Amino acid sequence: MQFEKTPGWLDWHAAPSKPRFRLPAGAVDAHCHVFGPGAEFPYAPERKYTPCDAGKAELFALRDQLGFARNVIVQATCHGADNRAMVDALIHSGGKARGVATVRRSITDQELQDLHAAGVRGVRFNFVKRLVDFTPRDELLEIAARIAPLGWHVVIYFEAADLPELWDFFTALPTPVVVDHMGRPDVAKPVDGPEFELFVKFMRDNPNVWSKVSCPERLSLTGPKALDGEQNAYRDVVPFARRIVETFPERVLWGTDWPHPNLKDHMPDDGLLVDFIPHIAPTAELQKKLLVDNPMRLYWPEEC
Numbered sequence: 001m002q003f004e005k006t007p008g009w010l011d012w013h014a015a016p017s018k019p020r021f022r023l024p025a026g027a028v029d030a031h032c033h034v035f036g037p038g039a040e041f042p043y044a045p046e047r048k049y050t051p052c053d054a055g056k057a058e059l060f061a062l063r064d065q066l067g068f069a070r071n072v073i074v075q076a077t078c079h080g081a082d083n084r085a086m087v088d089a090l091i092h093s094g095g096k097a098r099g100v101a102t103v104r105r106s107i108t109d110q111e112l113q114d115l116h117a118a119g120v121r122g123v124r125f126n127f128v129k130r131l132v133d134f135t136p137r138d139e140l141l142e143i144a145a146r147i148a149p150l151g152w153h154v155v156i157y158f159e160a161a162d163l164p165e166l167w168d169f170f171t172a173l174p175t176p177v178v179v180d181h182m183g184r185p186d187v188a189k190p191v192d193g194p195e196f197e198l199f200v201k202f203m204r205d206n207p208n209v210w211s212k213v214s215c216p217e218r219l220s221l222t223g224p225k226a227l228d229g230e231q232n233a234y235r236d237v238v239p240f241a242r243r244i245v246e247t248f249p250e251r252v253l254w255g256t257d258w259p260h261p262n263l264k265d266h267m268p269d270d271g272l273l274v275d276f277i278p279h280i281a282p283t284a285e286l287q288k289k290l291l292v293d294n295p296m297r298l299y300w301p302e303e304c
């Protein structure tokens, strides 16, 4: 099948630099995606965007270029609940990738078992309105109850303004809960203002809540962009991510978000994104927790 990219689509950076920051041994890129290729794994009819192809071979090449040991591949909305591209990548990773799926309530127990055998360890519930249609809360709670006995967790993606309305639902989830991109704070607001304080309280009051301190390229309003060797990219995001890392060092994860769907302004150099990490996790101890110990506990607990 032939697909035409959404107008204005930015393709992933073709030649990411080698990071200056040396990742600790065993580092996990805990948030990335695969897209298609569409000819082999068609994009879902209900998708809100059509990306460029970004397959497993390119993802694994990026992993090696940046110095990561493993990936966590998160199902992207352009594939809906058809997890075949993600599962195919897991199967061909030689045990170096685990996954987060999107499932509907119609999934059978056998299908869940098959996803587990392939390396899936979580489901993603997406609340970002430009990406998905509404799913009833009772369907999501039913899914959460079914995946809990498998030892899986729930990944949630939402925007900061929606946290108050979603709070009761999130705190009713029976599993570990992993928030994508710090709940997308508006970084024009103060890091100790009411909006981000609510997110900090969400994590403080609920010890089962984790956060990915990822996506500065998506959250930043003033840059500078991670391009052309810039070693101090996205300064406006640093206080937010650093606060979460330093306050909850045992419950943070980091990922590239490759191939960076839906960026409108620029496509970052992934090597320079890795160079962002020591700004938000300034000590070797914090870096090891963020990049190795925490993701291993969540995705490869049998090795811990």
Ligand SMILES: O=C(O)/C=C(\CC(=O)C(=O)O)C(=O)O
Residues within 6 Å of the ligand: 033, 075, 076, 077, 078, 131, 157, 180, 257, 260, 261, 262
């Ligand atoms: O890649 C991300 O994490 C963020 C996305 C895309 C996404 O989540 C999806 O399509 O599933 C975004 O903000 O557009």
